[in-house]
Amino acid sequence: MTDSVEFPPTTFAALAAPAVDRAFVSGIRAPGPKGRDVVMAHGGAAAGFLIDLRNPLAAGRRLSRDELAALNRYRDPAAFHEGLAASVAHGLLTEAPDGTVAATVPGHAFLRDLFALHREALTAQWGGQEARIDRLNGALARTLAAAAQTGGIAWRAQAPPYETDQTPPAVRLLNRLSTLRWHRADAHAAAWQAAGLTADEMVALPPGPARDQIEQETNARNAAPFAALSAAERVTMLADLAALP
Known part of the structure; x- marks a missing residue:
């Protein structure tokens, strides 16, 4: 298959x-x-707010208000601010005078439990896929390195994915996939902004030529990191992703 099929970036x-x-x-x-049990044990919705931010927060990075806004482009602003305030009030996040936020000791405790839970769950779900996971992690490492040249504000807030020497390959893969998705999110935002739309207008845009054009522009903007892989490696990545249970 990899010898007969080629996909441009x-x-x-x-x-x-x-x-x-x-x-x-x-x-x-x-x-x-x-x-759900782990989230409820650490504060319910206040803890759930941290899940999409787990990579930068676990790494000890501070997130600015602009970064948080980019990471929540499609959320209702009132709901976003309410969620942020609840996490701060619950003691999971701390907010500095400049508006940046970081995880507190209880926040890090939640993230440790979350990563441990994924280690356990993915060991069961992706068991027996070690060779495939290793190939994907290798390809994603190169793709993510290349993405640093073209990623936008959400990408920069999320990259690099959180991992240590003790991070199991399956959790490493999950975190790398998570981070890669933010490169496309920035590409998509750039595409609808270039078309003169707001986030709300993009969400409401019906299927049709205008949406198709934005998707095509998104793909063009999101393609650069994949040029780090050969044509055969791109096909192998697709096959490995499709084969994960």
């Missing part, structure tokens, strides 16, 4: 997006009801 970007999303969503949901 832009075409591959269109094909990779749903494959990356499928693998990431499957992985992030792997804990099932246990995930």
